[in-house]
Amino acid sequence: xxxxxxxxxxxxxxxxxxxxxxxxxxxxxxxxxxxxxxxxxxxxxxxxxxxxxxxxxxxxxxxxxxxxxxxxxxxxxxxxxxxxxxxxxxxxxxxxxxxxxxxxxxxxxxxxxxxxxxxxxxxx
Numbered sequence: 438x439x440x441x442x443x444x445x446x447x448x449x450x451x452x453x454x455x456x457x458x459x460x461x462x463x464x465x466x467x468x469x470x471x472x473x474x475x476x477x478x479x480x481x482x483x484x485x486x487x488x489x490x491x492x493x494x495x496x497x498x499x500x501x502x503x504x505x506x507x508x509x510x511x512x513x514x515x516x517x518x519x520x521x522x523x524x525x526x527x528x529x530x531x532x533x534x535x536x537x538x539x540x541x542x543x544x545x546x547x548x549x550x551x552x553x554x555x556x557x558x559x560x561x
Contacts, residue, residue: 439462440460440461440462440463441550442553443458443531443552443555445555446531449523449560454519454522455557456518457520458515459515460515464550466511466514470536470537470540470542471487471488471533471534472485472507473487473507474532474534474548475529477530483498485497486505486506486507488507488509492508492509494541496543501527504522505518505521506519506521520557526559527557528559532551534551535550536549537549
């Protein structure tokens with residue numbers, strides 16, 4: 438069965454860095470666009486970053502551009518989100534998601550498979 442397992446979350450001070458990972462199994466990873474979403478308490482889940490099949494095209498939420506980097510390793514079936522210069526407003530549960538095919542979208546409903554999430558907390 439398809440599994441997406443996030444790891445690497447934690448507590449960090451403002452200005453610090455974290456890298457979260459998502460290990461994928463049960464599907465042909467190189468055939469799926471990947472994305473990261475996040476959900477803060479009391480808020481809707483929102484798009485953060487996405488990457489195409491090859492990893493050469495990426496998209497970001499405006500507020501994370503220049504601070505976050507999404508990447509993927511198709512040999513390891515893993516997608517990463519490197520987060521630098523973290524801010525308290527980045528505090529959320531971070532989820533990875535996958536979508537079959539070449540199209541990359543920022544729309545939550547277009548992603549079929551989801552992980553269970555990993556908590557990222559940024560203290561001020």
